[in-house]
Amino acid sequence: MNEDVYYLIALTFVSNIGTGIGKKLLVHIGNAKDVFKENVKVLKAIPGIGDSVANSLKSTKMAFAMAEKEVNYVMKNSIRVTSFVDKEYPERLKQCADSPILYYWKGNKEPNMDKMLAVVGTRNATDYGRLMTENIISGLKEYNIGIVSGLAYGIDTAAHKSALSDSLPTFAVLGHGFSTIYPNTNYELSKKIEANGALITEFPSDTMPNKENFPKRNRIIAGLSDAILIIEAAQKGGALITADIAHSYNKDVFAVPGRVTDIYSAGCNDLIKRQKAYVVHSAADIIENMNWDKMLAVSGMQKKLFFDLTEHQQTIVDIVENESVCDMDAISYKLKIPINRLAFDLLDLELKGIIKCLPGKKYAML
DSSP states (O other), rough: OOHHHHHHHHHSSSTTTTHHHHHHHHHSSSSHHHHHHHOHHHHHSSSSSSSHHHHHTTTTHHHHHHHHHHHHHHHHOEEEEETSTTTTOHHHHHHHHHHHHEEEESSOOOSSOHHHEEEEOSOOOOHHHHHHHHHHHTTTGGGGEEEEEEEOOTTTHHHHHHHHHHTTEEEEEEHHHHHHSSSSSGGHHHHHHHHTEEEESSOOOOOOOOOHHHHHHHHHHHHTTTTEEEEEEOOHHHHHHHHHHHTTTEEEEEEEETTOOOGHHHHHHHHHHTSSSEESHHHHHHHHHEEEHHHHHHHHHHHHHHGGHHHHHHHHHHHHHHHEEEEEEHHHHTOOOOHHHHHHHHHHHHHHSSSSETTEEEEEEE
């Protein structure tokens, strides 16, 4: 693990520094190591950085000790760390003012798919709630949508299981560190999520599943997603907290209605009544509202165009796709055709919306 990660982790352990202050320091100074080396006068000149923060950055013995312990745990357990300054940090999450400085994750897929939907609800799921979860997620499978939830009992568990059953990547945001899994009955499920998605947490490894952690992790569930679907929720609870956070992020909220006499539909019904959520009866309601059907149609059209290519053009596409970025001379050499002949094929592929021309006569897939 590189030095930058060590200092970033240390920054999260410094007292008086939350996610907002931490990111502000990184933006103004450039990297975590230099944050610790900067003099107090310069630190205090940054808007919002007062005496307490500046002084905390000069009393860091405990923070560095905790960071060293965390780095050792992360390396020993093959846990990856993605920070706010990394290009891999999901753009959806980065746009949220209170997004974490960094998060820890285990899995085979980063949480930044083209389409992401959070599915949350009560821990006391009914048969109706579980059935609606299964039906809706099953209806999403052809759209390659990442399903985000919180690994809790009830609707969260049903969402992860349904996604796995339909071969959709699923992402579980934890309210604790990686030294435990809560609830422990979902340990085997967590391993399956690792194999087809990821487990994600902003909490250091030894953080226990304390009650106050779960509302905090809900902002990451909302932040990682394009929209949030609530399936069964009481009048108060974590699912409605997630809905409120989603509204603050200007994200769409969907809710499955239920009978007015069902306590675990009261929250959903109220969201719909107050026009804070769109009514969802099936996956089609979400697909249509999010325009994901049009995205799929465009993707399908582009793929269909590939069948209309000449043999030379198809070979060009294969070369560019394999190389990511390829210059004209290299393509000409590989195909053993002159530049003037190649130029016509490249222009035709550009007009068909398959490749794009970059500076220096280089080409990449559109």
